Amino acid sequence: MIKNNAALPVLDLSQLLAGGEAKQKFLKELAEAARTIGFFYLTGHGLATRQQDILQLSQQFFALPEHEKLSIQMRNSAHFRGYTKLQGELTQGKPDLREQFDIMREEPAVDLACDDSAWWKLIGPNQWPAAMPSMRSALLEWQENLSEVSVTLLRAFADVLQQPEDIFDATIADAPYTHMKLIRYPGSGDAVRRQGVGAHKDPGYLTIVAQDDQSGLEVLTDDKGWVSAAPIEGAFVVNIGELLELASNGYLRATYHRVVSPQTATERFSCAFFMAAQLNTNVPLLELPEALREEALGPASDPENPLFYQVGDNVLKGRLRSHPDVAAAHYPKFAKAG
Ligand SMILES: O=C(O)CCC(=O)C(=O)O
Numbered sequence: 001m002i003k004n005n006a007a008l009p010v011l012d013l014s015q016l017l018a019g020g021e022a023k024q025k026f027l028k029e030l031a032e033a034a035r036t037i038g039f040f041y042l043t044g045h046g047l048a049t050r051q052q053d054i055l056q057l058s059q060q061f062f063a064l065p066e067h068e069k070l071s072i073q074m075r076n077s078a079h080f081r082g083y084t085k086l087q088g089e090l091t092q093g094k095p096d097l098r099e100q101f102d103i104m105r106e107e108p109a110v111d112l113a114c115d116d117s118a119w120w121k122l123i124g125p126n127q128w129p130a131a132m133p134s135m136r137s138a139l140l141e142w143q144e145n146l147s148e149v150s151v152t153l154l155r156a157f158a159d160v161l162q163q164p165e166d167i168f169d170a171t172i173a174d175a176p177y178t179h180m181k182l183i184r185y186p187g188s189g190d191a192v193r194r195q196g197v198g199a200h201k202d203p204g205y206l207t208i209v210a211q212d213d214q215s216g217l218e219v220l221t222d223d224k225g226w227v228s229a230a231p232i233e234g235a236f237v238v239n240i241g242e243l244l245e246l247a248s249n250g251y252l253r254a255t256y257h258r259v260v261s262p263q264t265a266t267e268r269f270s271c272a273f274f275m276a277a278q279l280n281t282n283v284p285l286l287e288l289p290e291a292l293r294e295e296a297l298g299p300a301s302d303p304e305n306p307l308f309y310q311v312g313d314n315v316l317k318g319r320l321r322s323h324p325d326v327a328a329a330h331y332p333k334f335a336k337a338g
């Protein structure tokens, strides 16, 4: 049974696009959601049918024989693309009970000089399953669809912060960094509440999650502890990442969340899309009006720490931590140091 969860607000994107009073209402709700919980449902995006198709495609992918999936395992890829088997990824040092398939922007690998930063190696081609020839175009199109929604939201966040709407545009002008995961969470088969994915904040600008009709995603609130982001049919779940929290000096909040495995033989499918600034940029710390500064609930940013804003270094750091097998195979220098 699909039910609403009053703990998280529901925003209608078509109101933003309509302009006028409807847009102002949307921006007010967005400001409140982003400042307090950092999470909201998004309806009115016009992608509900495509979302169903993508989740079905995902079910087909995970139903492939193990050897097909392992033939495109992430360990083959210096660019962190491909399949990761159950418990292959770590969150806070502990294995997550989920299997997943990661893609990023489809690009040729970069020829690196020895003094280039290691994060350039993140750029490269995806791996695709030979058994599902339609998957490439479907997922790349979905990535494009969600990039457009994200850019629209990013401009709305600029509005909320009382900045020019294009304030973030320079940080995504070459193309934003995008990363997408198809995910399957199997039932844990016992009464223990297993770590589907451990508590974490997302590192980028923002995340859009498409989920099937199984609950499991939970959000840590100030007043009610962990609350369920139970599925609402057709709606995305959107959350703010650390880059936006940082740029807004804590006005927009990056919130801890986790996924608890289904307890029985049920499985849960989701697709998470992460957008960050392009890798070769620094994210600015914005000067907010006094009234907004006073209302901020998130942590204040440390302007003395410019390294923290360097997008490529931070993305690579996160990926190396989550995928030690890729680190060992392709980044020996970092694997040893870590
Ligand atoms: O599967 C989900 O619902 C969310 C996954 C998530 O939070 C993540 O991969 O960062």
Ligand SMILES: [Fe+2]
Residues within 6 Å of the ligand: 200, 201, 202, 207, 257
């Ligand atoms: Fe997340």
